[in-house]
Amino acid sequence: MLQLLVSFGPLYTTALILGCLMGLFVCNRLYVDYRIRKVGGVRASVLATNPFTGLQFLMRAAYWQTRDKLDYYYRSLFNWASPECPNCVEIAIFGRARFLMTQEPEHIKTILTGKFREYGKGERFHEIWSPFLGDSIFTTDGQQWSDSRALIRPMFVKDRVRDLEIFDRWTMTLIEKLPASGQTVDMMDLFYRMTLDVTTDFLLGGSVNSLNNPKHEFVAAFQEVQRIQMLLTILAPLRSIIPTYRYKRGIRILERFVSPFIARTLSLSPSELDKLSQSDNKDLTFLHQIARTTRDPKIIRDQLMAVLIAGRDTTAATLSWTVYELARQPRVWARLRADVLNTVGRHNPPTYEDLKGLTFLTHTLNETLRMYPAVPYNLRAALQDTTLPGREGQPDIGVLKGDIVVYSTLAMQRRRDLYPEEWATAKMEEKGRGLAVDEEVGGLADPGVFCPERWERWTPKAWTYVPFNGGPRICVGQNFAMTEMAFTLVRLLQKYERLEYRGDWHGQFHKAEIVGAPGHGVPVAFFEAENGSAV
């Protein structure tokens, strides 16, 4: 064969190879079109269907990600969409697998509930994430996922979350670390350390204690592993060229920390574990709970890592954005503080009931999660040939087995057309997020402005607000997270009368890794009430 090609000469050989590639491409395209028709669908707005046009989108995603502008890039994709399908675009690169990027609530609803069994994490996601999260709740589908969920859920029932001792311990440690009134501190750094300490304490019964020991090797390793994991996910088709030495070394460091806890728990007999699990036993940890169901150290390790990644950065980033926005809006801080002093008082730790009764505080956290959903991008693979709903009056979109649907809650929750008309135009003259929002009245705020009061007048339409996802895979730690964040804010509100931002408002940006956090941290100064007065 090779001899035959050589006898043709280089020109003919090149033409032949190009011809074959072209033939393959045309056949592939026809075959995809055929299967899409077979499921009764059409294509989404097509941006690329081959490596020549498709690779540039991938490279641009990597380019904007390294410049921390992935949100800008993602939203810009829809500028090329057709009017028939304005919120879902298709990019195909190699073979038959396609990427569908969406910011459409009906698509998110379909993936997460209506056709839950037809979409999942998929084999590729499992392969890319398994060195870190193994076969955990985060990386599996079907029965394996359902077993993991059953294993984990009991630790998040209301009666467990009601125990606020861990939150109190670590919030008070955080407050001890704050400098004197008026001095600048990066709250984001402290929140990340605090939530690591809370989560490891809750999971293992022993904390990394990073608030007291910021240079603990676990801290840097956890961050590095997540950074590289995000790159491996975004650049999935090119992942073999990404160096993974630091990734693997980071995972080993994390394992070195959790392994002794696992070994100690497994040295307990089943009856000792059962005794620990008696209700109200404060020594019971997540680890004990899982060890009652499985004694396989690998399964335990995988689930621990999954809950650690799910629970730590999400709450830290949300707290960071909340404090950033509260520093911008003294009126919100003052109202929250008055509520807290009336309900909880100046010194007592809040009870679970106190926290649930602080409605404006809940609205404030909801508002943060509306503007800065902690998981800004997510994906699902089609597990079989299926569809996504088309626009009203338009056919459905065909999705083929192996296609990846990327959905962005960040892009969707910032879509102005999903908000009532009068709100979208109310503050148009400020061109989006102005600094002067104090004169905001009655919750009639532009959707681009942080305004907790809007929640007193407005309920988002179904599936237009899903920071915790929805459907069977809804965040299992939602109540834990809301309680932890509210507790922390109450403790800060009790002590400090006001706060001031000490960073550059205009320089701040949304840094999206697995979780989206303020790119410049949150440098602020807190001020205690003069003479210890309450308000």
Ligand code: HEM
């Ligand atoms: C502001 C805080 C949080 C936000 C915004 C958040 C958001 C989410 C989202 C969007 C998912 C869906 C991921 C997916 O299916 O691809 C998820 C899943 C999950 N979250 Fe959270 N989360 C938060 C805090 C927590 C906390 C504190 C914990 C536990 C300590 C936790 C545990 C989990 C677990 C185990 C899952 C997997 C559920 C499953 O696949 O069945 N999360 N979370």
